Amino acid sequence: MSTDLSSTPPGSPGAPASDKLDRHVLVIAGVVVLGAIMSILDITVVSVALETFQREFDATTAQVAWTMTAYTLALASVIPLTGWASDRFGTKRLYLIAIVLFSAGSALCAAATSLEMLVAFRVVQGLGGGMLVPLGMTILTRAAGPERLGRVMAVMGVPMLLGPIFGPILGGALIDNASWHWIFLINVPIGVATIVYAAIVLPKDDVEPSETFDWLGMVLLSPGLAAFLYGVSTIPETGTILDAEVLVPAIIGLLLIAAFVPWALSRRNAHPLVDLRLFQNFTLTIAVIAMALFAMAFFGASLLFPLYFQQVRGEGALDAGLLLAPQGLGAMLVMPLAGVLTDRIGPGKIVLVGVAVITVGMGMFATLDAETSYYFLTGALFVMGLGMGATMMPIMTAALQTLRGHTVARGSTLLNIVQQVAASIGTAIFSVLLTNGVKNEADPTALALGEIEDESQLRAFLEQTGIPAEQLPTILRDLTDDLAGVFSGTFWIAAAMVAVVLVPAFFLPRKPPAEPVDQTALMGH
Known part of the structure; x- marks a missing residue:
């Protein structure tokens, strides 16, 4: 039976100041959401511009892919620094610095006149963007307290869940109606507004004497993460994990990360860059495992949806993005309710239901063929959206509800590293599954025919292969x-991977949060 927190007198143990989010918390949440929107949207907005970059800079697919890879690597490299830096400089100062970096990087990207300049300026963007989400989670957690964390995480979840859905729509619209420069320029006025907004409403920093900086940890972990993610991000291009371009950086990265672990746990290292001692907290550990499995399965499989609409159904990038909108609608409907219920009955039951619903929706997509009704497919996406709204943010809430003090910043940093790495691994897995499935199932001649873009190429193809023109409709x-069969089989794998998240979800708390754990005492600091 759930407890009515609204009947608990304010100020009593375990009670929030108010059952509802007060104006102060909502105003702070507005700042955080603006920053997160810029950071997360920018990953997916750029994805629809890659073909434009190829034409604009006369570059290959592999070369323009660096506009995505450089941002991701910079973002992943700076996340480990965020926990220490927020303790050292204060969350408000660091948040303002991150917004300035991101906005300046956006303006520089829009002014780039070569691909090399664009890639370099994307690194600047990534350095700012990588700090925005973990900092935002820390700011919100401290503002709301553990008893209302589910609700503020639901607010934070809006850009995190909807960015990947609406990013391609916004990117396609800007490129079609303006130019590629505007996918970056649009961040500048939003950044300026966020800087002014944050400077006014975020509470003044009360910075304690600085902890010593873990230089060795930075030398090991940040390059290790960047090298590992570079290797992983190269898998779709090579089509195999056994290529030297994948193995060499991935192994170097793993060795550096492995060397960081004993150093982070060493008694000589009082303030590690990423505090692995947090894993002494059982709830946080289970939540991190659930987050890793969920990010790998769901965010990895998310690339399949627009590809199906484009490659099998022949939709353009903008139309494919619009067809994904029901997923966002489902998430928006459920997220606020899931946030309230997480605070009242604990995240465990909510996440179990959310994961089960996503599995059903993914299973519906796994039954598709080349002519499946769009009503059925958009319905399946809506069902998955309902599940999304009850899954990711309650998992994060489960982890952060148990923390307080400086461990909040360290916990949000740890969660964001895990999510970033797991999502990258999942994307690589599903890219390879799809690519190899197409190679194994589709006729090479038909694939070559499917890539023809103009009539002169078609005439040359027919002359070279000797295929009668009247056979073309049958071949296509x-x-x-x-192709539809390959997508169907890959979606079955995705459904199975999502279902695995039910295992750690079973162990998440099923009651409202008690007093946060004093993690500092647990770790003997």
Whole structure:
């Protein structure tokens, strides 16, 4: 039976100042959401501009992919520094610095005149963007307290869940109606507004004497993460994990990360860059495992949806993005309710239901073919959106509810590292599954035919292969059926991977949060 927190007198043990989010918390949440929107949207907005970059800079697919990779690597590299830096400089100062970096990087990207300049300025963007989400989570957690954390995490979840859905729509619209420069320029006025907003409403920093900086940890972990993620991000291009371009950086990265672990746990290291002693907290450990499995399965599989609409159903990038909108609608409907229920009955039951619903929706997509009704597919996306709204943010809430003091910043940093790495691994897994499935199932001649873009190429192809023109519709129809079969099989794997999240979700708390754990005492600091 759930407890009515609204009947608990304010100020009593375990009670929030108010059952509802007060104006102060909502105003702070507005700042955080603006920053997160810029950071997360920018990852997906740029994804639809890659073909434009190829034409603009006369570059190959692999070369323009660096506009995505450079941002991701910079973002991942700076996340470990965020926990220490927020303790050292204060969350408000660091948040303002991150917004300035991101906005300046955006303006520089829009002014880039070569691909090399664009990639370099994307690094500047990533350095700012990497700090925004973990900092935002820390600011919100401290403002709301553990008893209302579910609700503020639901607010934070809006950009985190909807960014990947609406980013391609916004990117496609800006490129079609303006130019590629505007996918970066749009961040500048939002950044300026966020800086002014944050300077006014965020509470003044009360910075304690600084902890010593873990220089060795930075030398090991940040390059280790960057090298590992670079290797992983190269897998889709090579089509195999056994390529030297994948193995060399990935192994170097793993060795550096492995060397960081004993150093982070060493008694000589009082203030590690990323505090692995947090794993002494059982709830946080289970939540991190659940987050890793969920991010790998769901965010990895998310690339399949627009690809199906584009490659099998022949939709353009903008239309494919619009077809994904029901997923965002489902998430928006459920997220506020899931936040309230997480605070009242604990995250465990909410996450179990959310994961089960996503599994059903993914299973619906796994039954598709080349002519499946759009009503059925958008319905499946809506169902998955309902599950999304009850899954990711309650998992994060489960982890952060148990923390207080400086461990909040360290916990949010740890969660964001895990999510970033797991999502990258999941993307690589599903890219390889899809690519290899197409190679194994589709006729090479039909694939070559499917890539033809103009009439002169088609005439040359027919002359070279000797295929009668009247056979083309049959060949293309067979190709479409084969591709649909590959997507269906890959979605079955995705559904199974999402279902695995039910295992750690079973161990998440099923009651409202008690007094936060004094993690400092647990770790003997």
